[in-house]
Amino acid sequence: MRTETGRTIHLADYRPTDFVLERVDLTFELDPTETKVEARLIFHRREGVAPSVPLVLDGDDLTMTSLLFDQIEMDPARYTATADSLTIRDLPASEPFEITITTQINPEANTQLMGLYRSNGIYCTQCEAEGFRRITYFPDRPDVLSVYTINIIADKDANPLLLSNGNYLGGAGYGEGKHFAAWFDPHPKPSYLFALVAGDLGVVEDTFTTMSGRDVTLKIYVEHGKEPRAAYAMDALKRSMKWDEEVFGREYDLDIFMIVAVSDFNMGAMENKGLNIFNDKYVLADPETATDQDYANIEAIIAHEYFHNWTGNRITCRDWFQLCLKEGLTVYRDHEFSADMRSRAVKRIAEVRHLRSEQFPEDAGPLAHPVRPNTYREINNFYTTTVYEKGSEVTRMIATILGAEDFKKGMDLYFERHDGDAATVEDFVKCFEDASGKDLSQFALWYSQAGTPHITVSTSYDANAATLSLSLDQMVPATPGQATKEPMHVPLSFALLCHDGSELTATAISGGTVTGNVLHLSERSQTFVFSGVTSRPVVSLNRGFSAPVVLHFNQSNEDLAHIARHEGDLFSRWQAITDMALPSLTAAASAAAKGDAVAVEPSLLSSLLAIAANEALEPAFRAQALTLPSESxxxxAIGKDTDPDAIHAGRQAVLAAIAKAGEAQFEALFKTHSSSTAFTPDAEGAGRRALRNAALGYLSLSKNSPALASEAYAKADNMTDLAQALTILAHRFPDSSETAAALANFEQRFGSNALVLDKWFTIQATIPGEATLDRIQTLMKSTHYAASNPNRVRALVGTFAFSNPTGFNRRDGKAYHFFASQVLEIDQRNPQLAARLLTALRSWQMLEPNRANSAREALQIISSGSELSNDVRDIVDRILKG
Incomplete structure (x- = not known):
């Protein structure tokens, strides 16, 4: 299963290791450029493996200085060492043996930020997926579990903190100017969960008492002076621990739980056992520097990494093909946590917005792959929205199919049966089958078939027979490597709404399985017939987005307006608004391309304004309803030959029409929700701010003046309002003096705060129009721009590519060529970051021909790069091939 550059790895080729790793003892003598790593590894040959089979260990750009066998220097004739592997021959046939490997690495020069690296004076590790092999030669795969003892030796003044996984054993002085610390993790884990941090950091401390009465020490380490900004993260951690006990019955299992926040990190966070390492943007927050979205992200990601303690650490994945087993499942758990902490409906809408904007295009393009892939060339490229978010949706569908009671039984059985295991998707699904007695074999196709199912829906009402027929046809489009697909088991939650808004209770008499309010579509075509339907109902289908599918249901605007007014499921209300809005928006794009006037469907206007005025609905939901579908x-919805400029112009025209029609109402909302109370990061306060800022956006359009947004910027007492006012100014009035003054003020106020300055870069990177490319190139020359920092690169270059359709897709193609040069440059120092940025071009074939040709040229420039990493080569080949 070892990954080699350019080699394709196949799920079907999996087999266990030839040797079993019993124990790992690591000693680190830290030095910025010459760190010494001694790894003492105890193995025994797996039963049935021939004595002639050698031990083969993974490496990545390693220099070995010593190799001992049972503490005796090994004969060079018995091994072969290269920078990328170590092969040892003539090993015992049955009894255990010890291999001691000493390597020397250079953390300071490790710009890939994988393995052990040093940045801003802090030693830090990132080992998932295959970073541990950059530290020492090792069987670096997730099914090799062992207990670890860690000794860290370092300069005491520069590195007062010496942290690793597990429980602290103790420490002391170690010669002149140095000290050491020892850690022991009693829970067997794979190498990707190893962690080490050393340096000088401040700390926030607390305790948590588990449900069995044990006291756990909690510590969050941040840069000195930033400790107050970690308070919300600590609160989120304690709520996560309590929630996991109450909802999933999972108790924490070590004496200490630590989080370290660092500024240079490729990922959002990493769940290393007992020592989570976080990108500091997901730890640090206060009202002056963090938006409501920042607070929500911190809460969710703190929870996600903590929940991994059981779904990922205690039970890990057998191989990287099973990545969804830890990531998709844990995303489901953090989604449920956030729904309980905040608004379930608003959270669900946000989840679906993200899924449609990121995962649906992935499913529909050249990078499409199943939730559990069956091949890969570079595993880092499969940390995708398909594995994470669609993987979460698959878990949610299991819960929908089984019901709450049987789902909980299945989860409990999974924890009981596989604690300490490296498990597979089949293991996971089997637990639910055994707990519920239901056959999930057809449902399991969700793990193996790529693509988003399309469901075509029609209805027929027979007044004389008092029956309603609901006909459904499913189709899963062809994807790379999968030309034909089998029918899926699709659980569709539904309601039949009467004219007074109440739900009709009807009996399904034929067509398929219906349990409660869920239709189980399992064939290519099915017609469900309901009896006892005394008048034609309005059908609300896929409530709560019970299945991640595309519905083709040609409902009238009258029916959609009825759902928007009466549905008890708030997600379905929002969906009805979306379904009314998209035809208006696509028509507006077509009209804008021709220079024609743009018309807005009256029922859309009336429904939007009715929701906006409905004080019985929570402000956060009303703000979501007022946020029309994005340009992407x-x-x-248009599909092929898209013109981003026409789409932008049409959408702006529709927004302007809504703004003009509802100006009085938006003024009332803006005044009503102008907060005079102290800032709180809870859902209620965030909802009020969201509705107020939605109203501000519409008012800025109706009045066609920057004055109101400029005033709002000047009066803002929190980052949410400040950033939103600045965004409105920059995006709608980019050339105004008010915008220039606000941008300069923001830079002056927050120029020393890297995380806040990322917002300044992002706001400018998303200014619509072709002039933004020049702005981007100017900003890259700023002293604030740090090309070595992933957060800064993502804030400027990444946001431009992913979130600025008109700026990135300039007609002349210059932005594509700029982007190609950036990908090639970044690839030289951080291939993982470069590959993830490159996915911004995954949908290039959907553009109109001139833009598509320019995008293809840029991809070919990248493809012809002389020294492409395996990460980038994999992505560019798949995009071009598709």
Whole structure:
């Protein structure tokens, strides 16, 4: 299963290791450029493996200085060492043996930020997926579990903190100017969960008492002076621990739980056992520097990494093909946590917005792959929205199919049966089958078939027979490597709404299985017939987005307006608004391309304004309803030959029409929700701010003046309002003096705060129009721009590519060529970051021909790069091939 550059790895080729690793003892003598790593590894040959089979260990750009066998220097004739592997021959046939490997690495020069690296004076590790092999030669795969003892030796003044996984054993002085610390993790784990941090950091401390009465020490380490900004993260951690006990019955299992926040990190966070390492943007927050979205992200990601303690650490994945087993499942758990902490409906809408904007295009393009892939060339490229978010949706569908009671039984059985295991998707699904007695074999196709199912729906009402027929046809489009697909088991939650808004209770008499309010579509075509339907109902289908599918249901605007007014499921209300809005927006794009006037469907206007005025609905939901489908949503609805400029112009015209029609109402909302109370990061306060800022956006359009947004910027007492006012100014009035003054003020106020300055870069990177490319190139020359920092690169270059359709997709193609040069440059120092940025071009074939040709040229420039990493080569080949 070892990954080699350019080699394709196949799930079907999996087999266990030839040797079993019993124990790992690591000693680190830290030095910025010459760190010494001694790894003492105890193995025994797996039963049935021939004595002639050698031990083969993974490496990545390693220099070995010593190799001992049972503490005796090994004969060079018995081994072969290269920078990328170590092969040892003539090993015992049955009894255990010890291999001691000493390597020397250079953390300071490790710009890939994988393995052990040093940045801003802090030693830090990132080992998932295959970073541990950059530290020492090792069987670096997730099914090799062992207990670890860690000794860390370092300069005491520069590195007062010496941290690793597990429980602290103790420490002391170690010669002149140095000290050491020892850690022991009693829970067997794979190498990707190893962690080490050393340096000088401040700390926030607390305790948590588990449900069995044990006291756990909690510590969050941050840069000195930033400790107050970690308070919300600590609160989120304690709530996560309590929630996991109450909802899933999972108790924490070590004496200490630590989080370290660092500024240079490729990922959002990493769940290393007992020592989570976080990108500091997901730890640090206060009202002056963090938006409501920042607070929500911190809460969710703190929870996600903590929940991994059981779904990922205690039970890990057998191989990287099973990545969804830890990531998709844990995303489901953090989604449920956030729904309980905040608004379930608003959270669900946000989840679906993200899924449609990121995962649906992935499913529909050249990078499409199943939730559990069956091949890969570079595993880092499969940390995708398909594995994470669609993987979460698959878990949610299991819960929908089984019901709450049987789902909980299945989860409990999974924890009981596989604690301490490296498990597979089959293991996971089997637990639910055994707990519920239901056959999930057809449902399991969700793990193996790529693509988003399309469901075509029609209805027929027979007044004389008092029956309603609901006909459904499913189709899963062809994807790379999968030309034909089998029918899926699709659970569709539904309601039949009467004219007074109440739900009709009807009996399904034929067509398929219906349990409660869920239709189980399992064939290519099915017609469900309901009896006792005394008048034609309005059908609300896929409530709560019970299945991640595309519905083709040609409902009238009258029916959609009825759902928007009466549905008890708030997600379905929002969906009805979306379904009314998209035809208006696509028509507006077509009209804008021709220079024609743009018309807005009256029922859309009335429904939007009715929801906005409905004080019985929570402000956060009303703000979501007022946020129309994005330009990428419209492009996806159009499908082929998309013109980003026309889409932008059409959407702006529709927004302006809504703004003009509802100006008085938006003024009332803006005044009503102008907060005079102290800032709180809870859902209620965030909802009020969201509705107020939605109203501000519409008012800025109706009045066609920057004055109101400029005033709002000047009066803002929190980052949410400040950033939103600045965004409105920059995006709608980019050339105004008010915008220039606000941008300069923001830079002056927050120029020393890297995380806040990322917002300044992001706001400018998303200014619509072709002039933004020049702005981007100017900003890259700023002293604030740090090309070595992933957060800064993502804030400017990444945001431009992913979130600025008109700026990135300039007609002349210059932005594509700029982007190609950036990908090639970044690839030289951080291939993982470069590959993830490159996915911004995954949908290039959907553009109109001139833009598509320019995008293809840029991809070919990248493809012809002389020294492409395996990460980038994999992505560019798949995008071009598709």
């Amino acid at each position: 949503d419209i492009a996806r």
